[in-house]
Amino acid sequence: MRLPYFQHHTPKSLNAALKLLEKIDGRGIIMAGGTELLNRMRLRLVEPEHIISLSMIRGLGNISVNKNKEIDIGATAMLNYVAHFFEKVKPYKAIHEAAIQVASHQIRNMATIGGNILQDTRCMFYNRSRQWQKTVPPCHKRGGNICHAVKNSRRCFAVYQGDMAPVLIALKAVAVFYTSESTHEIPVEDIFSMDGKRPITVEGNRILASIRIPSPEEGLFSTYKKYRIRDGVDFPLAGVAIAIKREKDIIADLRICLTGVASRPFIIKDMGHVFYGKTLSPQLMEEIAHLAFENAHPVDNLEDSSKKRRLMVRQMVFDALLEADTCH
Ligand SMILES: Cc1cc2nc3c(=O)[nH]c(=O)nc-3n(C[C@H](O)[C@H](O)[C@H](O)COP(=O)(O)OP(=O)(O)OC[C@H]3O[C@@H](n4cnc5c(N)ncnc54)[C@H](O)[C@@H]3O)c2cc1C
Ligand code: SF4
Known part of the structure; x- marks a missing residue:
């Protein structure tokens, strides 16, 4: 084409x-x-x-550590570089795992972290050729007033399938945007709307310059699990990012963010409060995994069924917590 x-x-x-x-x-x-x-x-x-x-702006793809030990990732940092950098930063293992699983090696040598975060939502009735689109009436995302995925729906359910944003949200990262007049620092989780038609809230003449990750905390563990049919190229059909902080064996903080199941990276609210002070037993892992399952509401607009994608969320959350426990 x-x-x-x-x-x-x-x-x-x-x-x-x-x-x-x-x-x-x-x-x-x-x-x-x-x-x-x-x-x-x-x-x-x-x-x-x-x-x-x-591509010609020098320095915009650098990764550096500032005097507060926060890590600044330039918006045009290539995903292979990001993956390589974070391979050795143990508490931020999830960043490495998410970056290394985006698309293919060749694509990761061109694809940037900024472009990954700001990618559009996707739907199997939308990401189609013009020829195909001519054969069906336009849906909400193409300026019409119907949805091919959810009959009689007045809104668009196109899916956010980025791999990096859920991890950055779980790790409380901040995005730094520039306009010609000023600089804005916005938590990554506030960049997104729940509107499949317009997933990014930061509009106007702005450029994402960098992403800032807080300095690694003691006792923090993070991981990213991705479900897709073909390893090597596919977008996530569901993805789970977990950041858990423990003091001795006790949960001090817990953040879980999902991708591939809603029109935005979906943070499960208040996990840190609900599970604060508890011990990570197998029963608790089941309970947390079930809560994630209940919070995931995908619809049938990607290559696999919504039912399977939801079940995979539960399984991946359980696996991630089990890994957290083993590595503690
Ligand atoms: C075969 C294939 C497989 C893929 N698999 C995956 C996958 O598994 N997971 C995944 O997450 N993605 C996947 N992608 C999508 C894409 O490759 C990645 O998301 C990539 O990281 C996008 O980065 P980019 O630099 O190429 O973005 P671009 O294509 O350059 O830009 C993407 C969007 O972000 C905006 N943008 C980019 N940078 C900035 C900035 N600094 N400031 C303001 N706006 C900006 C652009 O205007 C555009 O709207 C795949 C793509 C292909 C072709
Ligand atoms: S979810 Fe519905 S409205 Fe949105 S892109 Fe898909 S078919 Fe169109």
């Missing part, structure tokens, strides 16, 4: 990119690695007149 016509810009600084974005207000789009955006353009799901590439 051929790409539509567009003008390609390669600014050399973040400032120049922001100025350009303002100048072409609403007619252009940011591109990092292009591995998600260009596919949507081929399907004619988005047809920007201008593409502003971040």
